[in-house]
Amino acid sequence: MTSLDVTMALVVGGLFAAGVHLLLQRSLMRIVLGIILLGHGANLLLLEAGGPLGEPPITGGGPEVDVEAYSDPLPQAMALTAIVITFGVTTFLLALSHRSWRLTGHDEVQNDPEDRRIGDVAERADDDPTPHLPSDDRGDAG
Amino acid sequence: MTLALVALPVLVPLFAAGLSLIVSASTDRQRTVTLTALALVLADAIALLVVVERDGTIVVRAGDWAPPIGIVLVADLLAAMLLALAVLVALAVLLFAVGQDNADRGPGITVPYHPSYLVLVAGITLAFLAGDLFNLFVAFEMLLSASYVLITLDAGPDRVRAGMTYVITSLTSSLLFLTALGLVYSAAGTVNLADLAVQAERLPPGLRTALSLMLLVVFGIKAAVVPLHFWLPDSYPTAPAPITAVFAALLTKVGVYAMVRTESLVFPRDGAWWVAAVLAVATMLVGILGAIAQDDINRLLSFTLVSHVGFMIFGLALSDIAGLTGTILYILHHITAQATLFLVAGLIVNAAGTAELSRMERGEGARRVHGVTGLLFLVGGLSMAGVPPFSGFIAKFALLRAAAAHGGVAAWLLAAAALVTSVLTLYAMVRVWRGAFSPGLGEPLPLRRRPGVLLTMSAAVAMTLTGLGLAAAAGPLASMGERAATELVRPGGYRDAVLVGEREGP
Numbered sequence: 001m002t003s004l005d006v007t008m009a010l011v012v013g014g015l016f017a018a019g020v021h022l023l024l025q026r027s028l029m030r031i032v033l034g035i036i037l038l039g040h041g042a043n044l045l046l047l048e049a050g051g052p053l054g055e056p057p058i059t060g061g062g063p064e065v066d067v068e069a070y071s072d073p074l075p076q077a078m079a080l081t082a083i084v085i086t087f088g089v090t091t092f093l094l095a096l097s098h099r100s101w102r103l104t105g106h107d108e109v110q111n112d113p114e115d116r117r118i119g120d121v122a123e124r125a126d127d128d129p130t131p132h133l134p135s136d137d138r139g140d141a142g
Numbered sequence: 143m144t145l146a147l148v149a150l151p152v153l154v155p156l157f158a159a160g161l162s163l164i165v166s167a168s169t170d171r172q173r174t175v176t177l178t179a180l181a182l183v184l185a186d187a188i189a190l191l192v193v194v195e196r197d198g199t200i201v202v203r204a205g206d207w208a209p210p211i212g213i214v215l216v217a218d219l220l221a222a223m224l225l226a227l228a229v230l231v232a233l234a235v236l237l238f239a240v241g242q243d244n245a246d247r248g249p250g251i252t253v254p255y256h257p258s259y260l261v262l263v264a265g266i267t268l269a270f271l272a273g274d275l276f277n278l279f280v281a282f283e284m285l286l287s288a289s290y291v292l293i294t295l296d297a298g299p300d301r302v303r304a305g306m307t308y309v310i311t312s313l314t315s316s317l318l319f320l321t322a323l324g325l326v327y328s329a330a331g332t333v334n335l336a337d338l339a340v341q342a343e344r345l346p347p348g349l350r351t352a353l354s355l356m357l358l359v360v361f362g363i364k365a366a367v368v369p370l371h372f373w374l375p376d377s378y379p380t381a382p383a384p385i386t387a388v389f390a391a392l393l394t395k396v397g398v399y400a401m402v403r404t405e406s407l408v409f410p411r412d413g414a415w416w417v418a419a420v421l422a423v424a425t426m427l428v429g430i431l432g433a434i435a436q437d438d439i440n441r442l443l444s445f446t447l448v449s450h451v452g453f454m455i456f457g458l459a460l461s462d463i464a465g466l467t468g469t470i471l472y473i474l475h476h477i478t479a480q481a482t483l484f485l486v487a488g489l490i491v492n493a494a495g496t497a498e499l500s501r502m503e504r505g506e507g508a509r510r511v512h513g514v515t516g517l518l519f520l521v522g523g524l525s526m527a528g529v530p531p532f533s534g535f536i537a538k539f540a541l542l543r544a545a546a547a548h549g550g551v552a553a554w555l556l557a558a559a560a561l562v563t564s565v566l567t568l569y570a571m572v573r574v575w576r577g578a579f580s581p582g583l584g585e586p587l588p589l590r591r592r593p594g595v596l597l598t599m600s601a602a603v604a605m606t607l608t609g610l611g612l613a614a615a616a617g618p619l620a621s622m623g624e625r626a627a628t629e630l631v632r633p634g635g636y637r638d639a640v641l642v643g644e645r646e647g648p
Contacts, residue, residue: 013463016321028306035313041319049328074211075327078276082320083285083421089316092290093309103299110303111287112376 008048015041019056028107030096035093039086077100148202151267154475159260172256172560173240178620179260180233184268187226194222194623196381199629201273201640209640210337210412214273216640220470220626221270224399227474228270230608231391231481232263234601238485239384241597242492243386252296262288264386269396273640275326275333277321278400280366284311289393292385293377296475301380308377315363322356329353331439336640338408339633342482354409358417361404364397367455368425375432378447379440381498386440390447391481395473398454402469406630411461414552422556426563433570437498439487439577443480446526446570450476450562456541457580462546468626471540471620474612475525475533480523482605489515489598490578493586499573505582512586514599517577523571523608528564533612538564540620 020035050072058099101107156178194200194217204213217225236259256315265285272278294305328334329349330341330363342350359370366374372393378386397539401482405411405418429449436442457469493515494507501507511519525532541560546555612619629635 007419023310032309035310035317038317039320042317042324045321046327047322049324053406074333075324078323078327078333081276081280085280086317089283089290089313090289091258091315092287095292096294096302096309099294099297100299100302103302110308112303112440113305114436114438115376118437122435 005048005052008044012041012048015044026108028100028109031109032090032093032097036086036090037066039082039090043082043086046079046082048075092116144193144197144200145202147186147193148166148200150186150213151229152215152264152271154179154183154186155260155267159257159264162256162260162395166253166257171252176236176260177233180229180236180263183263184229184233184614185269185628187222190217191222191226194219199635201639208290209273210332210334213277213530215268215271216273216636217271218397218626218629218636218639219442219622220630223626224395224468224473224477225267227477227608228266228392228395229263231250231261231477231605232266232388234604234608235384235388235481235485237602237604238387238488238598239601240614241594241599241601242382242384242488243594254291254295258288258291258295259388261285261595262292266392266396270399274335275323275404277339277378279316280324282396283316283398285393285396286316287375289389293381293389294581303561304377304380307373311363312371312522315360316355318363318437321359322353322360325356326353334640335403335407336633336637337386338590340641341570342408350409354405355417357404358401361397361401362421365394365401365451365454366397367421367451368428368448371425371429371451374448375436375441377443378444379438380406382564383484383491386444387481387484387488390444390484391477394451395454395477398451398469398473401455402458402466402630404517405458406466407633407636408459410631410633412550413461413551415459415461416552418455418461419552419556421453422455422459423559425455426559427435427450427452430566430570434566434573437500438599439490439499440484440497440573442499442570442574443483443487446483446567447480449567450480450526452563454536456560457544459556460544460548460553461631462544462548463624463627464547465541465630465639466630467543467563467620467623468537468541470623472537474623475537475609478486478605478609478612479522479525479532479534482518482602482609483526484514485598485602485605486511486519486522489572489602490574492520494583498579502577502583503580505580507580507583509584510579515602517576518602519575521606521609522576524568526612527568527571529615533609533616534619536613538618540623577589 019034019038019041022030025031055069056070097107149157158175162172165175199216199218202215212213245568262285263279266282268281269278272281292310293308294301297305323333329345330338332338363370378389403632427447429445429452433442433445433449436445453472454469490511493509493511494502496502496507507569525534527533542557545557
């Protein structure tokens with residue numbers, strides 16, 4: 001067990017809270033920002049998992065090295081990998097949001113038309129004893 | 143030699159993906175590269191299965207770093223079985239995609255298709271072989287990044303909307319995975335699965351449960367376990383048939399595999415696992431009821447997919463050898479059956495010109511599919527519903543027998559839900575049948591007159607034959623599955639192979 005740095009705990013907690021809040025918004029731009037904040041939070045958490053700060057690992061080691069004084073290099077390597085991955089995927093997400101904005105003209109997350117259609121059928125079936133599926137009020141071909 | 147067998151399924155597709163980008167000017171060359179790479183990987187995976195079956199688990203240490211610090215690739219019997227079948231399905235679906243592309247240059251098969259598909263396959267093989275949690279995370283990211291590209295390739299507004307749901311949900315689950323990794327590392331000081339299994343025994347029970355549940359949520363999103371399934375029926379059906387087929391067959395199974403691997407190895411349990419039992423019952427019932435409500439054939443199949451993930455959690459919930467044998471058999475059966483059904487659904491939609499069953503029933507579509515395709519659907523559909531003598535029956539029978547042997551409220555509840563789901567699956571399949579072969583639809587085109595039909599049909603036939611082969615080889619397959627399940631439940635072998643194994647990597 002390692003001791004916990006309160007500042008980092010607050011920062012990571014704050015990033016997660018803000019990230020989740022933004023992720024639950026309707027606007028795509030805010031969702032992208034939420035993902036970015038969550039990614040930062042997760043990466044910092046990964047870094048914190050290595051325990052308290054120490055000497056830079058591997059470099060500068062003479063013949064008599066105190067291994068205990070080193071920072072744990074493994075979480076740093078993992079955080080580095082994770083940063084690259086989140087960076088790449090965020091870029092893709094931005095490109096996708098841009099395409100969605102180009103296609104629809106706004107950056108709101110849209111409802112699934114098929115979901116709504118089936119919901120409408122269920123509602124109509126409650127009023128009408130002989131249910132049937134509507135066919136002409138459908139906007140797309142799936 | 144055996145070490146190369148383990149590494150090549152990951153390396154060959156990645157190398158081929160790069161090569162595929164270099165030759166992207168020519169579609170034919172791209173196809174040759176992809177087909178050659180996948181054929182090589184398939185040969186390798188089959189050889190690996192034979193070797194692992196004979197000699198036991200093989201461990202490869204990348205860069206000769208000793209575990210638990212270095213990266214290890216572990217091929218045990220379960221990983222080798224799933225790897226071989228997954229690559230076979232990937233190859234068949236690729237043939238289908240090429241055939242469909244020959245038939246009409248529709249959306250979906252453009253220049254980035256081949257490299258993305260290869261990276262997807264590399265991610266899937268790496269996920270099966272990964273020996274540590276972080277490597278598993280990287281494998282997930284590889285296959286997810288490739289799947290983001292595939293699902294939004296050449297997309298219109300519809301598919302961008304659906305792809306957005308998919309990308310954001312998958313990203314959130316990946317970030318949760320990363321968070322879980324950080325917590326696991328700070329609690330246990332390792333991410334190597336074998337070492338983690340040793341360290342986890344020393345953790346306080348509350349912390350163990352928390353970590354186990356966190357990983358359950360992460361893999362539950364990937365595997366589409368109710369209530370984390372909502373993204374799947376919204377996003378999968380919009381993609382072209384070959385892409386949906388490979389996603390449905392393989393991506394959710396990778397999630398289930400990761401769940402089975404971590405929960406049985408790192409957090410072993412005595413007796414039934416109630417959380418998983420409740421999730422399995424909910425997944426089976428909610429999924430199949432959702433399927434019945436659908437009108438779009440692809441959405442119906444997607445909900446069926448969600449429902450049948452419940453069967454795989456069923457075996458995990460029993461957490462004994464018989465239950466896990468059932469899970470393994472079910473994963474094998476479901477990979478083939480679901481891929482077949484999505485491919486055939488692609489043919490049905492192509493022929494009818496609409497995906498809506500109610501319109502097909504009213505005869506508003508263009509034409510019926512050919513009788514041979516109907517036969518393929520019949521085999522796949524009956525197998526899904528668990529009608530003997532198809533592979534679904536064998537897998538379901540193994541699960542039900544495990545539940546009966548296990549006894550207790552949880553097991554009987556699971557068995558009842560499984561039976562209800564099977565009957566309702568049959569009903570869902572009959573609905574598709576009535577739509578696709580409605581007498582109102584026009585006569586099918588003769589097979590010879592359509593371009594690319596040879597490839598699409600042979601891919602679908604190959605998948606069906608694989609399914610029948612699984613049923614025919616039920617005896618040996620079940621004993622092999624039982625051995626793999628025994629390795630899972632008594633993981634001493636896995637730990638020893640990784641931590642004290644004598645085989646040194648290159």
